[in-house]
Each structure stands twice: as structure tokens, then as C-alpha cells.
Amino acid sequence: MSNPTKKYDLVVIGGGPAGFTAASVAAAAHKSVALIDSHRELGGAGINTGTVPSKTLRETALALSGLRSRSLYGVDLSLRREVTVADFLGHEQHVKAGFNAMISERLQSRKTDVYFGNAAFTDPHTVKVALHPEDGQAGAEEIVLQAEHILIATGSSPVRPALFPFGDTEIYDSDTILKLDRIPKTLAVIGAGVIGSEYGCTFAALGAKVHIIDGRDILLPFLDDEISKGLAAALERSGITFHWKEKVEACAAEASSAVTLKLSSGASLTVDALLVAAGRQSNTEALNLAAAGVATGQRGVITVDKNYQTNVAHIYAAGDVIGFPALASTSIAQARCAVGHALGLESVTPSPLLPNGIYTIPEVSMVGETEESLQKKGIDYVVGRAKYSENARGQIIGDVDGFLKLLFDRQEMKLLGVHVLGELATEVVHIGLITMMSGGGAHLFAEACFNIPTLGMLYKSAALDAIQNAAA
Numbered sequence: 001m002s003n004p005t006k007k008y009d010l011v012v013i014g015g016g017p018a019g020f021t022a023a024s025v026a027a028a029a030h031k032s033v034a035l036i037d038s039h040r041e042l043g044g045a046g047i048n049t050g051t052v053p054s055k056t057l058r059e060t061a062l063a064l065s066g067l068r069s070r071s072l073y074g075v076d077l078s079l080r081r082e083v084t085v086a087d088f089l090g091h092e093q094h095v096k097a098g099f100n101a102m103i104s105e106r107l108q109s110r111k112t113d114v115y116f117g118n119a120a121f122t123d124p125h126t127v128k129v130a131l132h133p134e135d136g137q138a139g140a141e142e143i144v145l146q147a148e149h150i151l152i153a154t155g156s157s158p159v160r161p162a163l164f165p166f167g168d169t170e171i172y173d174s175d176t177i178l179k180l181d182r183i184p185k186t187l188a189v190i191g192a193g194v195i196g197s198e199y200g201c202t203f204a205a206l207g208a209k210v211h212i213i214d215g216r217d218i219l220l221p222f223l224d225d226e227i228s229k230g231l232a233a234a235l236e237r238s239g240i241t242f243h244w245k246e247k248v249e250a251c252a253a254e255a256s257s258a259v260t261l262k263l264s265s266g267a268s269l270t271v272d273a274l275l276v277a278a279g280r281q282s283n284t285e286a287l288n289l290a291a292a293g294v295a296t297g298q299r300g301v302i303t304v305d306k307n308y309q310t311n312v313a314h315i316y317a318a319g320d321v322i323g324f325p326a327l328a329s330t331s332i333a334q335a336r337c338a339v340g341h342a343l344g345l346e347s348v349t350p351s352p353l354l355p356n357g358i359y360t361i362p363e364v365s366m367v368g369e370t371e372e373s374l375q376k377k378g379i380d381y382v383v384g385r386a387k388y389s390e391n392a393r394g395q396i397i398g399d400v401d402g403f404l405k406l407l408f409d410r411q412e413m414k415l416l417g418v419h420v421l422g423e424l425a426t427e428v429v430h431i432g433l434i435t436m437m438s439g440g441g442a443h444l445f446a447e448a449c450f451n452i453p454t455l456g457m458l459y460k461s462a463a464l465d466a467i468q469n470a471a472a
């Protein structure tokens with residue numbers, strides 16, 4: 001049985017960071033909005049399997065292991081007791097549930113109609129939702145929604161190469177790792193991308209011996225080269241072993257037993273558990289995009305223009321479904337921009353700069369140009385650096401390896417790029433981000449009076465270093 005067609009200004013498919021933001025922006029502009037998600041726990045990968053769980057687990061690992069306090073002179077709280085899965089996952093489940101409830105309440109208070117079920121296009125303006133049994137309104141099994149504008153924000157899922165026998169084995173992807181039943185003593189990670197590196201660090205913090213295997217020989221190549229190398233060295237110091245330029249040729253595993261990998265070099269590796277972080281696939285297969293005429297590329301990625309319009313002008317796409325950089329932060333920024341354009345909201349302007357935060361241990365964050373990108377563009381630049389070990393707050397918190405690196409254009413000393421490796425890097429980067437957005441540079445930092453002791457003071461030190469380097 002089906003209900004009559006419902007009409008909206010905007011239909012949003014997907015209730016992750018992109019979809020939730022899109023619905024909120026449209027509802028705040030007094031537009032009629034429907035949001036559809038196939039999961040009853042709203043928040044998508046951002047809340048349920050990605051950003052929030054992985055960062056909660058990282059914090060839990062740091063707290064339980066005492067790692068943060070290890071380099072404080074005379075303080076050693078490290079590994080006070082064996083960490084259990086209940087310790088490890090308990091806080092994550094609590095944080096996740098809080099966010100699920102908050103998102104539902106916010107959508108309700110903004111009068112957004114929420115439908116739980118799988119959405120698929122039947123024509124360019126129409127979406128059919130196969131409702132969850134408990135959501136069938138008046139016995140309906142499906143509902144048809146029509147809209148002037150549609151935003152696709154269906155996210156992405158981990159790729160599972162056929163080589164790895166997932167199932168009843170100790171082989172996980174970034175979704176199923178949250179269902180671990182014990183903390184492995186040895187862990188191999190396939191893929192030295194952001195997700196593989198972050199989880200590698202979390203498990204290393206819990207005391208696991210971690211091996212990261214990658215076909216390339218550079219860690220996170222989009223980073224400034226100095227930061228990439230500094231991060232790789234820091235991870236090696238923490239006990240992680242990288243197996244660069246290696247491919248897995250065979251993988252053997254049986255239920256509840258060790259996993260054995262045969263590598264392209266001929267080496268073999270046996271571990272308690274394996275995390276496969278070999279990239280992600282856009283969730284577009286079930287959408288029947290052909291009925292709407294929306295084109296996709298490799299791994300189901302939807303191509304969009306600068307306003308996040310697909311090849312069908314009234315259908316927009318934002319978030320992981322459009323590919324790199326595939327972050328919650330950028331998904332939110334893209335969705336705001338898409339809805340602002342679709343609904344003609346002049347107050348919604350695009351974010352000119354998108355930072356990148358990587359929650360390895362230590363953290364890394366960047367915004368703007370790298371040395372390599374400036375060299376490619378032929379821009380004359382000056383570098384300024386400041387070490388955490390020479391900063392009062394850095395010393396107090398015991399981060400002896402961290403540093404801030406700023407890139408300025410030589411002529412006006414305007415800030416062009418910010419790179420941070422160290423504790424709270426993903427917070428520290430924001431001072432540089434706002435400075436770049438407002439066109440500031442080295443002399444602004446030199447003039448400003450910063451609180452002491454703070455990591456913010458690193459900006460003044462790095463700017464003074466750059467001014468000195470420019471004069472040399």
C-alpha cells in the first residue's frame with residue numbers, strides 16, 4: 001500500500017553531516033524540507049561509524065593508556081591496567097547515542113519531515129522511499145516525495161577487496177572495527193591513508209604492535225612533505241612498523257584465529273587482527289540515478305560543479321558521495337553552499353578555505369598551500385617555524401616533537417599556508433585559518449599579544465622566525 005505523493009521545496013537523501021546541515025539551513029529559511037535516511041540512528045558515518053566514534057576511541061585510548069602523561073617529568077600513569085573492550089567501546093557508545101538523540105530533536109524542532117527507509121529516484125523530481133516496517137505511516141510500505149530541488153548526501157562505505165575473507169574472521173573494516181570483542185595484541189592495517197593511520201595510532205596507544213602496509217612509500221602525500229616525513233618518524237617512534245611499497249598477495253584467516261598475510265616482497269606476517277582501510281566507495285548504487293539522469297564516475301563518485309550541482313541542474317550532491325576530501329567538516333561546508341545556491345539564500349556564502357585535520361598520535365592539521373604547491377605555482381615564499389619544545393605550553397604538556405610551520409608570500413608576508421604537527425594541532429590550525437581568511441600575515445602575529453602559556457603563542461614565534469628569514 002502506498003501514500004499519496006508529498007511535495008517539498010527540498011528533499012535531502014542522507015542524514016549524515018551533509019544531509020543534516022542541508023535540512024537545517026533550508027528549514028531555517030522557512031522552506032519545506034524532507035530528510036530520508038536508511039538508518040534510524042541519524043548522523044551517518046560522521047556520528048555512527050566515522051568521525052565521532054574514531055575520535056572518541058582515540059581519546060579513550062589516550063586516557064586509558066596514560067600516553068599523554070608519559071613525557072611529563074616524574075609522572076608515569078602509563079598502562080595502569082589491561083584495557084578491556086568494555087572500557088574501550090563504552091564511552092564511544094554513550095557519545096554516539098547523545099548525538100543521535102540531539103540530531104533527531106533538532107530536526108523535529110525545525111519541522112523537518114524525517115523518513116526512515118531506502119530512497120531511490122523514479123524520475124528527476126521524484127524519490128520513492130521504501131519505509132522501515134515500523135515507519136510505515138497508516139500501514140504504508142513506501143512513500144513518494146517530490147521536490148523542486150534534491151540534495152544527494154548518501155555518503156560512502158568502506159571498500160572490501162575480494163582478497164580478504166571478511167565475515168566470521170578477525171578481519172575488519174572501519175565500520176566493523178567498532179564491534180571488536182577483544183583488543184588485539186598485534187594488528188595489521190592495510191592502507192596508510194587517514195583512516196588506517198588514525199586507527200593504527202589508536203591501537204598502538206593501547207599497546208598493540210601495529211603494522212601498516214601500503215603500496216606507496218609516502219605517508220599522506222597531500223600533506224606538506226616536511227610534515228608527512230615528521231609524522232611518519234613520530235609514528236615509527238611510537239612503535240608502528242610501516243611496510244612501504246608492499247601489496248598483499250594472499251590473506252588466510254579462520255574464525256577466531258590469527259590472520260596471515262603474504263606480501264609482494266615474499267615476506268609473511270601473522271597478526272591477531274587485520275583492519276582493511278583500502279579506500280571508500282560512494283553510496284550511489286541503490287539510488288537508481290539513471291532514472292534522474294545523474295552521472296557518476298569511478299567508485300560511484302558523483303561529479304559536481306563549484307555550486308555542488310550535478311549534471312542535472314536541480315539535483316545537488318555534497319559530502320563523501322562527491323569524493324575527496326571526504327571529511328565531516330568539508331561535507332558540512334559543501335552542503336551549506338549547495339542549499340544556499342539551490343534556494344537562492346544570499347546570506348549563505350561558501351567557505352573559502354577548507355582545513356584538513358588528521359587525528360593520528362600526534363595530531364596533524366593544515367590549511368592552504370604546502371611548500372610543494374607553492375613551488376609548483378612559482379610563488380616566492382618564506383617559511384617560519386616554531387617548536388613546541390621551545391613554547392611554554394608545549395613544554396608543560398610534554399610535547400617535545402611538535403612544531404608549527406607557516407608559509408608567507410615573500411613580498412607582503414601574507415599567510416599562505418599553515419601546518420601543525422603535535423598535540424591539539426587540529427585546534428591550533430584555526431588561528432591560521434581565520435588569519436588567512438582575513439588576509440593577515442606575519443606582521444599581524446608579530447603585533448598581537450598572546451596569552452602565555454599557550455600553543456597560540458607558536459604563531460608569534462613562527463612569524464618572527466619568518467620575518468628574520470625574509471631579512472636574511
Ligand SMILES: Cc1cc2nc3c(=O)[nH]c(=O)nc-3n(C[C@H](O)[C@H](O)[C@H](O)COP(=O)(O)OP(=O)(O)OC[C@H]3O[C@@H](n4cnc5c(N)ncnc54)[C@H](O)[C@@H]3O)c2cc1C
Pocket residue numbers: 013014015016017018019036037038039042043044045046047049050051052054055117118119120153154155156174195283286287318319320321326327328329330331357359
Ligand atoms: C573511521 C573514520 C574516521 C573519520 N574521521 C573524521 C574526522 O576526524 N574528521 C572529519 O571531518 N571527518 C572524518 N571522517 C569522515 C566523515 O565521517 C565523513 O566525511 C562524513 O560522515 C560524510 O558525511 P556525509 O553526510 O557526506 O555522509 P555520511 O555521514 O556517510 O551519511 C550518509 C547517510 O546517508 C544514508 N544513506 C545512504 N544511502 C541511502 C539511501 N539510498 N536512502 C536513504 N539513506 C541513505 C546513510 O544511512 C547515512 O546515514 C571519518 C570517517 C571514517 C570512516
